[in-house]
Amino acid sequence: MIRKSKTLCIGGGHRSSPAPARLFIFFCPVFATVFFCLWAACNSVLPTTPHRVDCSGRNDIDAACNAIVRNAGTAPHAAARTQHTSTIANGGSELPTLKLKDRQHIGLLPSKPFSSVKPVEVTGDARQKYNPHPQNLSTVTTLSSSSPWRNDAQKGASNIQSLRPPTQDETLVASSEEVDRIIRDLRRAARPLSIGKKSEIAPFNSKAGMDCEGKHIFIYDLPSKFNLDLLDRCLKLLPWQNMCEFFSNSGMGRISATSQTDKTSSRILVPSGVWYETHQYALEVLFHERLKHYKCLTTSPEVANLFYIPYYGGMDVLRWLFVQNVSSAQLDELGLELIRWLEEQPTWRRKEGLDHVLVLGKVTWDFRRLPSTRTIWGSSLLLQDEMQNLTKLLIERQPWHENDVGVPHPTFFHPRHDKDIRAWQDHIGKEKRTHLVSFAGQPRPQQRESIRSHLIQQCMSSVEMIGSSSDSACHFMDCGRDRCLHPNTTMNLFIHSEFCMQPPGDSPTRRSIFDSLIGGCIPVLFDPYSAYYQYPWHLPSKPESYSVYIPAEGVRNGKVNVIDELRKIPVSVRRKMRHRIIYDIMPGLVYARPDARLKKIDDAFLVSLRGLFARASERLMRRGQVPKNREGIGYDTA
Numbered sequence: 146m147i148r149k150s151k152t153l154c155i156g157g158g159h160r161s162s163p164a165p166a167r168l169f170i171f172f173c174p175v176f177a178t179v180f181f182c183l184w185a186a187c188n189s190v191l192p193t194t195p196h197r198v199d200c201s202g203r204n205d206i207d208a209a210c211n212a213i214v215r216n217a218g219t220a221p222h223a224a225a226r227t228q229h230t231s232t233i234a235n236g237g238s239e240l241p242t243l244k245l246k247d248r249q250h251i252g253l254l255p256s257k258p259f260s261s262v263k264p265v266e267v268t269g270d271a272r273q274k275y276n277p278h279p280q281n282l283s284t285v286t287t288l289s290s291s292s293p294w295r296n297d298a299q300k301g302a303s304n305i306q307s308l309r310p311p312t313q314d315e316t317l318v319a320s321s322e323e324v325d326r327i328i329r330d331l332r333r334a335a336r337p338l339s340i341g342k343k344s345e346i347a348p349f350n351s352k353a354g355m356d357c358e359g360k361h362i363f364i365y366d367l368p369s370k371f372n373l374d375l376l377d378r379c380l381k382l383l384p385w386q387n388m389c390e391f392f393s394n395s396g397m398g399r400i401s402a403t404s405q406t407d408k409t410s411s412r413i414l415v416p417s418g419v420w421y422e423t424h425q426y427a428l429e430v431l432f433h434e435r436l437k438h439y440k441c442l443t444t445s446p447e448v449a450n451l452f453y454i455p456y457y458g459g460m461d462v463l464r465w466l467f468v469q470n471v472s473s474a475q476l477d478e479l480g481l482e483l484i485r486w487l488e489e490q491p492t493w494r495r496k497e498g499l500d501h502v503l504v505l506g507k508v509t510w511d512f513r514r515l516p517s518t519r520t521i522w523g524s525s526l527l528l529q530d531e532m533q534n535l536t537k538l539l540i541e542r543q544p545w546h547e548n549d550v551g552v553p554h555p556t557f558f559h560p561r562h563d564k565d566i567r568a569w570q571d572h573i574g575k576e577k578r579t580h581l582v583s584f585a586g587q588p589r590p591q592q593r594e595s596i597r598s599h600l601i602q603q604c605m606s607s608v609e610m611i612g613s614s615s616d617s618a619c620h621f622m623d624c625g626r627d628r629c630l631h632p633n634t635t636m637n638l639f640i641h642s643e644f645c646m647q648p649p650g651d652s653p654t655r656r657s658i659f660d661s662l663i664g665g666c667i668p669v670l671f672d673p674y675s676a677y678y679q680y681p682w683h684l685p686s687k688p689e690s691y692s693v694y695i696p697a698e699g700v701r702n703g704k705v706n707v708i709d710e711l712r713k714i715p716v717s718v719r720r721k722m723r724h725r726i727i728y729d730i731m732p733g734l735v736y737a738r739p740d741a742r743l744k745k746i747d748d749a750f751l752v753s754l755r756g757l758f759a760r761a762s763e764r765l766m767r768r769g770q771v772p773k774n775r776e777g778i779g780y781d782t783a
Contacts, residue, residue, distance in 0.1 A: 357441035360758055363449035363492070364436060367456060371483060375460040376430065382463050386627075388424065395739045396430030397421040397559050401632050413637045415572040419565050419738070420632045423555045425656040428506035428540055429457045431555055434739040435750050446492045451761055452501045454535075456483050459506030462523055466511075471521055476514070480526035488531065499768065500761045501535040508541035508652045509549055536760060538753060541654040544678040550756065551679035553734045553749045554656035556663050557632035560737050563746050570727050573665040576640045581618040582607075582669070582711050583642040585629050585657060589650070596648050596671060596700045600707065603700075604646075607708045618708050629657070639664030643719055644693065644711050647675060654679055659734055662691070665727045667719065669707065671697040682756040683733050683749060691726050 379389040391398045401420040414420040423431075433455050436442075443449050461479050465471050487493045493501065505512065511523035526532060533548065542549035560566050584604055589595035604619035622628070622638050629635050635657075639645055645661035646669045653674035661668050670676060670692055677688050685691060693714070699705030737748040747755070 359450055359762075360441045360754075361443040361449045362436065362439060362441060362451045362453055362754075363443055363446050364453045364455060365490070367454070367483075367486070371456045371479065372429075372433070375457045375464070378460075378464060382460060384467050388426075391422065391424035392427060392430055394421060395434035396423070396427040396555075397738070398423045398427065401557065413633050413640065416565055416568045419560050420557050421559055422630060422632065423557055423559070424630075425540070425554050426459055426463065426506045427555050428538075428552070429459055429504055430506075431736050431739075432504045432538070432750065433457075435736065435741075438739050438741075439754075449492075450500065451757055452492055454483075454487070454501060454503045456503060457506070458503070458512065458524075458526060462507060462511045466522065473514070473516075473521060473525075476521065476524045477526070480512075480524050481529075483526075484529060484531045496765065496768075498531070498534040499764050502538065502757055502761075503532075503535055504538045504552075506540065508654065509537070509539050509543045509546075510541075510652060513543065536757060538757075540656075541652055542679055544674060550682065550753075550760075551654075552753050553680065553683055553736075554654070554659045555736055556656070556659050556734070557636065558663055558735045559741075560735060560743075560748070561741050563744055566732050566735070566746055570731070573640045574724075574727055576665075578641055578643045580620045580638075580642040582644040582646060582708055583620040583622065583638050583666070584646040585622040585624055585635060585638055586648070586650070587624050594697075594701070596697045599700050599703075600646050600648060603706055603708055618712070635660055636664050639666040642666045643723075644669050646707060647671075648697070649675060662726055662734055663731055665723050665731070667691070667693060667722050667726065669693045669695060669711065671695055671700065682752055684730065685725075691722055691730055 376392060379392050380387055382388045393399060398421045400418070401414060401422055433453075436453060446452075458480065462476070465476050487498075487501075509527060512525070512527040514521075514523045514525045515528065516525070527537065527543075527549075535548065537549050538552045539549060540552065540554045542551040558569065560569070582604070584600055586597060588598045588601055590598060601621055604621045605617075607618040620638065620642065622634070639661045642661075642664075643666070645657070645664075645666040647655050647658045647661065649655065649672050653672050655675060658668050658670075658676055668676070668691075670688075671694075673688075673694065676684060676692065677694075688694065693711065695705060695707060695710060700707060732746045733749055733752045735748050736750055737743055741748070743751070
């Protein structure tokens, strides 16, 4: 429109033009300016110019460039509100501009979750569709008198109630199709394979996966300052807690008593001898110790398909987090030394780290401190150019970075054999779920956006009629005084609950999500970044098959009562979801003992290895560097 008006003005600018033409020449710029202003206002381009992050010069040319740039490493302390857009490195396609609201615990991520998931088909008389994840995740459907579980005669004039529409600062300036495309790209980026079916991937504990062809791993012999020396400082890692017991027994922690004298624990923790007081930050030690028992280790770098870097980066960061007057140089010192050490290795330079893996036992934000950060929190390790190509396994990933891959938080359960997993499945499958919903945690009054206090209040005031008497529909367990660090108390709650509320804590993810899944309890999530965009190797791509999603905003403003919403989910749907969790999902979430002898089941460690081998092979082929022993890898990347 503007371009056409400008052409007319130029064409009419002749001296011999009649009076009407001269009037047109005079008013044309005015009209063009007015039209431009109206068009700009409607398209929201006037307020600010978005900051563009050009990632074309970075080493991670096959990665989706870090689209969210701010003081991510300062989480959970920093706060900001700005606009960002980014250019994806491969292909140069541009992400839509996102108007972002500050998220205290996640960095610059969209304040409103986005997803596209299909509802679950409910069998039975209702013949209706239940969608625990509404298509428009900025609103939540209140299943009151208009609930799809009621028949048409029961549906009165009452309308489905929704939350207030989001403000301009809270919404995404992108179409739903664009957002869906981004989410599909994010999930695809972290999957083991972008081509091929899951059935084509041979599990380690199958006949097709028995040999070591294409599955050799080389463990770097790092100087002890990068791992064992950090582990020796376990007494001083946290000022209020002795971490030594938690990192004992190859990272599993102190074994939990399940003897016959402790009748409560022996009834809950089945079978005995496989339950430990494992800490949520123990992943680095667990993974390293398990890898030492891996059958396809090699001491020859020439035949290795994967290179493991045994750097305990989480412990390195943890030792400085609560120290006064620490400098950024101290926080980054050991990580930068690691980079210099790796650059001296021919195996690192050979393929630019594409076949290397680093396992970190803390959230990704603790390793993404920007140089401009005022508050000293975490290191800048994952922002270094040299760290972009290798794959990072973390308990919480940066969802916009494809080389971050989320893996499950460690839990209390560390089986030895397949029969241990089967025994636990049989046990929790038969337990009576006496609580409709439960919540294990503590309030976070210092966090403005936290909904924990609201959930606790709803839980404490819930009442359920059982016959002629009333009982609480929700059970709240206060995790103060380290109560939730013991498997007998935590698992006793989860194996007797239908639903487990899992609001974000210091960051979107929560170890308790995995504890609840291990216990067969359906997690109720309030932030999609808590699980849906975190663990593509270990959780199904359809969130509605194992969880319920309720946007936090509805709880925060008092328009949604979580207990009332969960009551309306049919028993048949709950049983279907719980069966999927116990028998399909749960085995792949536990970390077996380092000396485990699993034969038919792949635990979280083996699922991760499958993804790592396939991913490294695919990336090398993309770069034109075909790995050796390609024929026997057992993965289809054609």
